[in-house]
Amino acid sequence: MENITKNFKYVNYLWDDKKVDSLGDNQVDLFLYRSNILGADLRITNYGGGNTSCKTIETDPLTNEEVEVMWVKGSGGDIGTLTRSGIAGLYTKRLRDLKNVYQGLHDEDRMVGLFNHCIYDLDSKAPSIDTPLHGLLPFAHIDHLHPDALIAVAAAKDSEKVTKEIWGDTMGWVPWQRPGFDLGLQLEKCLNDNPGIRGIVLGSHGLFTWGDTSYECYMNSLEVIEMASDYIEKKIKKQGSVFGGQKVESLPKEERLEKAAQLMPLLRGLCSSENRMIGHFSDTDVVMEYINSNDLERLAPMGTSCPDHFLRTKIQPLVLGLDKNENLSDSNAILKKLKPAFE
Structure with missing residues (x-):
């Protein structure tokens, strides 16, 4: 990834080199650190939403051979508060070998149960339904996030076209479908069909980004979100208003x-x-802009x-x-x- 910059307008750059130095070269700790700082900005993902992962080489306790292990956020966790106890460690090869027994969309529920047969770390949290989405991609560090800006792109009527307008050939796109093993296969196919892309937009769902290191993955995620945010702001300025403009004047604070x-x-x-x-009460500017708008009654029921x-x-x-x-x-x-x- 080129042109890496620390100057972001729409997201918070929270990477602390001193903190990272204290973690050493432990890739799992670095993945957890990245997860926590991503989850600290709710514009990047909602509480409990999204998942992150990394892959490391470990020693198989049964064969004493080196094997690749994927560490991924477990079911029901939150990346902003994720700790070692909240992740699952799985043999990557076993997870990918599940392709040999997968029988199609009707088989999704059975596949979730088979994730347990891929467990490497016996203290693992239960693997989530998104596990194969990380396991079938080859990258060392992966983020699956639901940034506000990316949801706007992903949920747009012409999402694929907008994705192309923003990132050109550097981003993939897959249409919405229920998370599960087949969606992992679709991500794998998207990457194979578009080698060299930096991420994938999931229609009506969210974002997948990656990197060779935890830092590269973090920066890639921020840059992709920044580009989407900038595109949206320019569109808003061009049309002059959002939500059909203001209908109601707010009362004084x-x-x-x-x-x-x-x-x-x-x-x-x-x-x-x-x-x-x-x-919980909120009267932030963005909340007031929405509820005071001409389009509130049309948009709210959606x-x-x-x-x-x-x-x-x-x-x-x-x-x-x-x-x-x-x-x-x-x-x-x-x-x-x-x-x-x-x-």
């Missing part, structure tokens, strides 16, 4: 917080009818554009039909207005 303090206990009560819930986001935000937001000048002092009257939306 203090008034917003005051009304939120009145509403949140009511909303929490309605949301906690079956399970106790804790509310739901999230990436399946991984369902884990945290559920399928679609609930838009409450309250006027910003609504009198919130009568909680019973407000509850009467809100209840139908929760039924």
Whole structure:
């Protein structure tokens, strides 16, 4: 990868050479470090989303021979807080040999069970469904991420065309399909058909990038995200607005917080009818730009554009039909207005 730069506008460069020096040449520790700093920026991947990996040469305890082992985030983990106990170590060759017994899309569930027969490290976390996506690619370090900018590209109606506009022949593209062994085969085929690419966009899903070292992989991921972000910003400037432009004027900050303090206990009560819930309030600029827009009522029912986001935000937001000048002092009257939306 050429033209490596540390100057990024849209993502945070968090690589700390002093920290890395303290890790030495332990590739697993370097992979965990890369994972943690990628996961520290939620623009790069949502909490619990994405997975990362590295491949090392280890000694087989049964044969005393050198074998390649793939270390990958285990099922249910979060790369931002990933530790050694949260990863799985598998024999790479055994994982690839599963191609010999794979019977097609109807066989996906059985294949997940067979991952356990590929385990090298007996302290491994359960391998996730994305394991073959890493194992069938040859690279030493791999990132599978869901950056906001890449989701915008991946979920676009003309995603493949946009991918080509941004990266030319340096990025591959595969259409959406359910994660599993066959998707790993599709990534392998994409790379074989396009040797020399720096990554692959997964339609309506996310991003795969890689490198020979943990640092090269990290930089490749950031650069690809940066290019997508720059493309989107230029498109926004050209059309002059996002979400159809502004429809509603926000209340002053203090008034917003005051009304939120009145509403949140009511909303929490309605949301906690079956399970106790804790509310979180956000009025960041990007949130306000969306909810004040002309396109809010059209876009909200469409739901999230990436399946991984369902884990945290559920399928679609609930838009409450309250006027910003609504009198919130009568909680019973407000509850009467809100209840139908929760039924």
